[in-house]
Amino acid sequence: MSAVDAPMVAAGARPARRASTRFLRSELRLIFGRRRNQAGMLVLAAVPIIIAVAMKVSNPPAGQSGGPDFFSQITSNGLFVALAALTVELGLFLPLAVAAISGDTIAGEANLGTLRYLLAVPVNRTRMLAVKYAAVVIFAFAATAWVALVGVLIGAALFGLGPATLLSGTQIGLGAALVRLAAICAYLAVGLAALGAIGMFVSTLTEQPIGATIAIVIVNVASFILDSIPQLDWLHPYLLAHWWLVFGDLLRQPVALDGIRQGLLCAAAYVVIFWTAAWARFGNRDVTS
């Protein structure tokens, strides 16, 4: 027939398997190429822009939100737009974004029916969970980095950048401040990735990705609510969200690592527990979607 003709019938050779990042890259293309997710990234980017513009046109007294107060410093250093935006978005937007992506992992494929075709390729189920989760982790890092990047850029444009005054009162240079910001992004991404592990587990329970996303958001909001009830302080160390706002410790001199370390441990525990649960649930499940 034509030049594109390839043999359609195998000769009986046993195919060799190769290690490759193609599956992961395909996942990332699906996540970042999807319009819905691109719109979500725009929403994430809108927050630092709104904060910066609002601070530029009016000069309000320092407000008080749950975490460290960065707003008062924004006008003197644009870098703090990024920190203020991260603090604000931790309340809903960043967890929501991770919930949408992680809730989609298995349930999304089941909902479309593509899950059965992936498994028939074949894709080993453990490998599928590993690759899907890797994509969620990358998304968590990308989302926090994206918010910080937009914050730094708009902050630089409207207020300029310069040496930063830390929460402990010390001044550090711009380069060191950017390193601290990167560390904060990484710390928050780890926490969000732990939320993503919960999300992937929920995603193995249902064929409705929206339902999974809502469930994860509810878990996250409940975690915030429980964290705000002082009578439940014994529970607080076990709550994922409890540790998120500890990121301010990275802005002290010297860095107070106790809280950060515990936050990372808590996130790791969540990842292990829910990854195992997802594996136990999905590994043997009948796929009838």
Next chain:
Amino acid sequence: MTASGSDHAVESSGLTKRFGRQVAVDAIDLAVPRGSVYGFLGPNGSGKTTTIRMLLGLIRPTAGRHQLLGSPMPGGAALVLPRVGALVEGPAFHPYLSGRDNLRRLDAVDRTANPATTDVRVAAALERVGLLAAAGKRYRAYSLGMRQRLALAAALLSPRELLVLDEPTNGLDPQGTREVRALITAVAAEGATVLLSTHLLSEVEQICSHVGVMHRGRLVAQKPLAQLRADAAPRVRVDTDRPTDAARVLRELGLAEVSVADRAAFGLLGPQAPEKVVAALVYDGVPVRGFGVVAPDLEELFVSLTGEGFDVSG
């Protein structure tokens, strides 16, 4: 054909699936010879799709074992499934990706696929199903027939030894149906085994060499199509205006199930040669206006196998 030895591309013994108290598939022993086009025939709800899902390892059997291309499943999935192309319960793709990108994705997750040949193989598969012109369109814009074609292209994305096709002509117009049947025949001619699940008797009659009949979760018949036909008892039909006399002659010759209709008599031919029946009728003075040996068609065979019509199983 291959080093794996078994001369069956698909083999199962006692394969059973229960959902709660309902038995969807009841201890079936499939034997699909290599190189055959095996028509897996049964009405909707008879357990065909559940069987296919078990064969591919999507759901676990409640009992029984099976193997594909000589490898036991599900343990051999990583080894054997790359050589199996499958279409299960209709097409399913990412709606916001193009047909081509959907195939690329399936190729990307296949660890045995060579990334250097992806584009060539994707183009070849799309051309083979007549979808190359629409390859860049988003899947959501595809008609049902185009979606079905894309699913077939996915099944042909890599060289396959076995194709498991569940209702591949669903949603196709008559022209598309002809093309898909020609495609299946062509792939089989290249040496692949095809397990074709269908509820269309005509499809089995046109392209299958073997047939397995499912009925309420059980495999009630499984043999080469030619043998199924041969085993089916042919009947004689005598057109005459003295049917009762004709019927008497047929009975005297030892034919069974003799019946009489208006101006005709019938009977099961049995071991008798048809020309002897005609001679006996003429010798006895029965005016024979017409005579025929009628092989039952597949639908009649199906009714005789299942004891009921070709309706949805409950």
